Amino acid sequence: MKFYNREKEIxxxxxxxxxxxxxxxxxxxxxxxxxxxxxxxIKRALKDTPMLYFFIGRKAESVLVxxxxxxxxxxxxxxxxxxxxxxxxxxQYLFEIGKGRSFSIVIDEFQExxxxxxxxxxxxxxxxxxxxxxxxxxxxVSGSVYSMMQKIFTDHSEPLFGxxxxxxxxxxxKLEVLKQIMEDYAPGYSRDDLLALYAxxxxxxxxxxxxxxxxxxxxxxxxxxxxSEMSPFTDEGxxxxxxxxxxxYGTYFSVLLxxxxxxxxxxxxxxxxxxxxxxxxxxxxxxxYNLIVRERPVFAKPGSxxxxxxxxxxxxxxxxxxxxxxxxxxxxxxxxxxxxxxAMDDYPTYSGKILxxxxxxxxxxxxxxxxxxxxxxxxxxxxxxxxAFEINIVALCSKGRQALIAEVKRNPRNYNHKLFMEKxxxxxxxxxxxxxxxxxxxSLEDM
Numbered sequence: 104m105k106f107y108n109r110e111k112e113i114x115x116x117x118x119x120x121x122x123x124x125x126x127x128x129x130x131x132x133x134x135x136x137x138x139x140x141x142x143x144x145i146k147r148a149l150k151d152t153p154m155l156y157f158f159i160g161r162k163a164e165s166v167l168v169x170x171x172x173x174x175x176x177x178x179x180x181x182x183x184x185x186x187x188x189x190x191x192x193x194x195q196y197l198f199e200i201g202k203g204r205s206f207s208i209v210i211d212e213f214q215e216x217x218x219x220x221x222x223x224x225x226x227x228x229x230x231x232x233x234x235x236x237x238x239x240x241x242x243x244v245s246g247s248v249y250s251m252m253q254k255i256f257t258d259h260s261e262p263l264f265g266x267x268x269x270x271x272x273x274x275x276x277k278l279e280v281l282k283q284i285m286e287d288y289a290p291g292y293s294r295d296d297l298l299a300l301y302a303x304x305x306x307x308x309x310x311x312x313x314x315x316x317x318x319x320x321x322x323x324x325x326x327x328x329x330x331s332e333m334s335p336f337t338d339e340g341x342x343x344x345x346x347x348x349x350x351x352y353g354t355y356f357s358v359l360l361x362x363x364x365x366x367x368x369x370x371x372x373x374x375x376x377x378x379x380x381x382x383x384x385x386x387x388x389x390x391x392y393n394l395i396v397r398e399r400p401v402f403a404k405p406g407s408x409x410x411x412x413x414x415x416x417x418x419x420x421x422x423x424x425x426x427x428x429x430x431x432x433x434x435x436x437x438x439x440x441x442x443x444x445x446a447m448d449d450y451p452t453y454s455g456k457i458l459x460x461x462x463x464x465x466x467x468x469x470x471x472x473x474x475x476x477x478x479x480x481x482x483x484x485x486x487x488x489x490x491a492f493e494i495n496i497v498a499l500c501s502k503g504r505q506a507l508i509a510e511v512k513r514n515p516r517n518y519n520h521k522l523f524m525e526k527x528x529x530x531x532x533x534x535x536x537x538x539x540x541x542x543x544x545x546s547l548e549d550m
Contacts, residue, residue, distance in 0.1 A: 123241035135273030138309030191226035201238035214251035275306030305418025340423035363424035
């Protein structure tokens with residue numbers, strides 16, 4: 104698949120590199136989940152300029168340094184003393200070179216030094232403080248484990264706190280980019296094909312690339328590819344998250360599995376887990392690992408615990424927990440045909456829920472709103488009886504007291520206009536008496 108998007112990120116990486124080469128050394132940190140395209144972005148932004156690329160694998164420090172020393176010799180044709188085994192010593196040597204020449208150093212999966220030699224972080228701080236003003240090195244540090252990278256660079260107690268000139272977080276492709284990819288690789292695609300691509304990949308470039316390169320860009324072909332013996336997705340969620348959670352991943356997986364299966368309140372999740380208290384796990388999943396988000400109805404107070412729901416914000420992980428991790432027994436029995444059928448039968452229901460997220464994102468990308476969410480409330484009087492109800496989208500405009508209230512239906516024939524307007528009127532009287540409201544129905548046809 105060809106390279107898409109990232110113009111702003113490339114421009115920023117190029118700008119920082121130019122400052123480092125012209126003035127003095129700069130440090131930029133690039134974070135983002137695995138498969139988001141960090142390495143491809145860095146190499147594209149820094150191409151045609153002198154660059155050292157160090158990938159920090161889980162090897163002994165001396166083995167890594169030996170590999171890096173060979174790369175320095177080959178790239179710069181310079182003498183590097185024999186017997187160097189310390190990464191800190193190698194970096195000091197490179198800083199000395201940086202006094203007389205300009206180049207970039209890319210350190211990929213930087214957080215792995217926690218497992219190799221954590222003292223490297225304080226050593227690098229000392230080297231950076233000593234050499235930064237007198238050298239011309241563009242130091243690009245990249246990492247995929249969100250919790251660790253946040254700790255390294257934003258925790259006041261960590262040595263490298265405050266050292267980065269910029270911290271960039273790489274996000275998935277936007278909807279317009281997904282549409283362009285479908286136009287390039289699957290001309291004549293259906294709206295359902297686009298929705299399935301979004302529902303499965305969430306715009307993560309590597310997953311999109313896998314589907315494009317294998318020519319599976321219809322709903323059925325995507326599902327056949329994913330639910331197959333040779334699928335690259337079977338263990339993907341586990342590989343992504345065990346690095347984050349470590350050995351004690353069991354409870355976190357159980358919580359995420361319940362959220363993916365539609366149990367979205369703390370009470371519901373705890374009940375499904377036999378009364379296990381999970382408040383601490385939810386807090387870490389939200390604030391440390393950045394895997395779930397806490398949703399409240401629009402107009403709810405920020406600290407309110409009433410009507411709080413938790414959702415997995417990563418589309419792929421939500422899909423993986425719901426269909427792959429939940430049905431691991433099918434995979435162990437190599438019963439991929441039945442797993443495919445199970446997921447395909449549920450596709451209309453599942454994609455209908457994802458369609459709501461699609462339109463929220465579409466509105467956000469269009470701009471003009473200060474808040475986009477939903478509205479729900481249990482035990483309301485609607486049509487003369489007490490029942491729970493929900494409004495899919497409440498979008499508050501950036502200027503003035505205007506708002507868009509929308510219902511989302513895969514099939515517009517399932518839309519009940521009278522019921523929807525009763526809900527809108529209830530919300531208007533309760534929270535929006537001073538707003539000018541626009542109402543709308545969104546369906547597949549509006550994608």
